[in-house]
Amino acid sequence: MEKDLVSIIIPTHNVGEYIGDTIESLRRQTYSNIEIMVVDYASSDGTRDVLMRYDEDNSPYYEERVIWIPVDKQGVSAARNEGLHLTDGEYVVFMDGDDVVEPDYIEYLVSMMKDVDLASCGYDMVAEGEQMYASPESTVRVLSREDMLCRLFYQINDQGYVWNKMFRRNIIEGANLGFDRDLYYGEDREFLVKYLMHANRTRMAPEHKYHYQMREDSAMDALRESREDVSLMTPELLDRQSTEVLAFINMRKALPRNSDAAWLCTQVGMYTALQLYETIESHEEPELFARCKFRKYIRKMRFWKYYGDLEDEALRSRMMYYGHKGRVDLL
Structure with missing residues (x-):
């Protein structure tokens, strides 16, 4: 009996130093019926040269297919959407282009x-070969939609990532x-x-099968640095970072009213917005941020x-x- 096809979608942008290791970790998979779809958006560092070598390698490893396509559309989301359109697997997995499994x-x-309709495995976060964090789950759990x-929105054992999970295509396409x-x-x-609103149960498994690489030149590192050193924050960077607040607004609309998840979404979303606003307040030139999109999200x-x-309420x-006037008032 043939195994179900699994589609692995990898968006890439300037990860030429790492993408080879990512693909090789997939070519060593014990599960044979996989397709690897790499969607590269505007890389300029040699990533595409690495990917072209896989085009030239016609020797099959098990039954997997390594396919890559260049796209002009910018961003991880556009690349993942393109990968969804171009793959056929009954199951879907997403990876980052610098991680290994x-x-x-x-x-x-x-x-x-x-x-179940969603499965997740344990993961760790690695910086320069040193494990910085490991998800603490210790047993296999089956969770209801509401529990998942x-x-x-938990801060410990954060599950707000797609890269350590497996999805059903029929749910993605059906919704x-x-x-x-x-x-x-x-x-x-x-x-x-959005996926869980159309799913029933999730199985969370503890084994650390996914290794997330923490890089100094990554987008997430830029986010961390600008929050630690407010002088690095610019209006353009704030516009990008504040889209996380927009994500919380969208999620709260999608969640059932008066549910525990909606309450948690509200608290974490507001906390995220307050953190960003504190960055503006602490900046030497807060007037630079008078026209940022962040104001619209705050409103x-x-x-x-x-x-x-009480301190948080004063900050709020x-x-x-600021959201209404575009000015910082510390009085």
């Missing part, structure tokens, strides 16, 4: 998909799901919320109830003033 990564996730939705191209941050979590949150302390009031 264990040889039984796909086989493990497929085994976890029995009688809540876990998307016409895709990644929001307007989001630079938070697109994974928003996709998961959409004006009725959100945030259960912070100042943030709302």
Whole structure:
């Protein structure tokens, strides 16, 4: 009996130093019926040269296909959407172009998909070969839709990523799901919320099969640095980072009203917005951010109830003033 086809979709942008290791970790998979779709958007560092070598390699490893296409569309979301359109597998997996997986990564996730609509495995985060974080799950758990939705907003054992999970294509296509191209941050979590609204149960498995690489030149590192050193924040960077707030707004609309997940979404979303606003307040030239899109997103949150302390409430009031007036008022 033939195994179900698994589509592995990898968006790439300037990861020429790493993409070979990513693909090789997939070519060593113990699960044979896979297709590897790499969607490269505007790389200029030799990534495409590496991918072209796989075009020239006609010696099959098991039954997998390595396919890559160049696209002009910018961003991870557009590349993933293109990959969804061009693949056929009953199961779908997403990876980043600089990460690696264990040889039984796909086989493990497929085994976890029995009688559920979403499966996740454990993961760790690695910087220069050193493990910086490991997901703490210790047992296999089957979660209801509501329980998994809540876990998307936990700060510990964060599950707001798509790259350690397996999805059913019939749910993605049946609900016409895709990644929001307007989001630079938070697109994974928003996709998961939309997917789970059409799914039933999730199986979370503990084994660390996915190794996320933390790079100094990555987009997420730029986010971290600009929050640690506010002088690095620019209006353009704020516009990108604040799309994570837009993602929370979109997720709250999608979630059932008065649900625990909606409450958690509200709290984490407001906290994220307050963090960004604190960056503006601390900047030497806060007037630079008077016309940022962040203001529009703040205004959409004006009725959100945030259960912070008195200091947070004062900060929230100042943030709302900025949202309406475009000015920072520290009084």
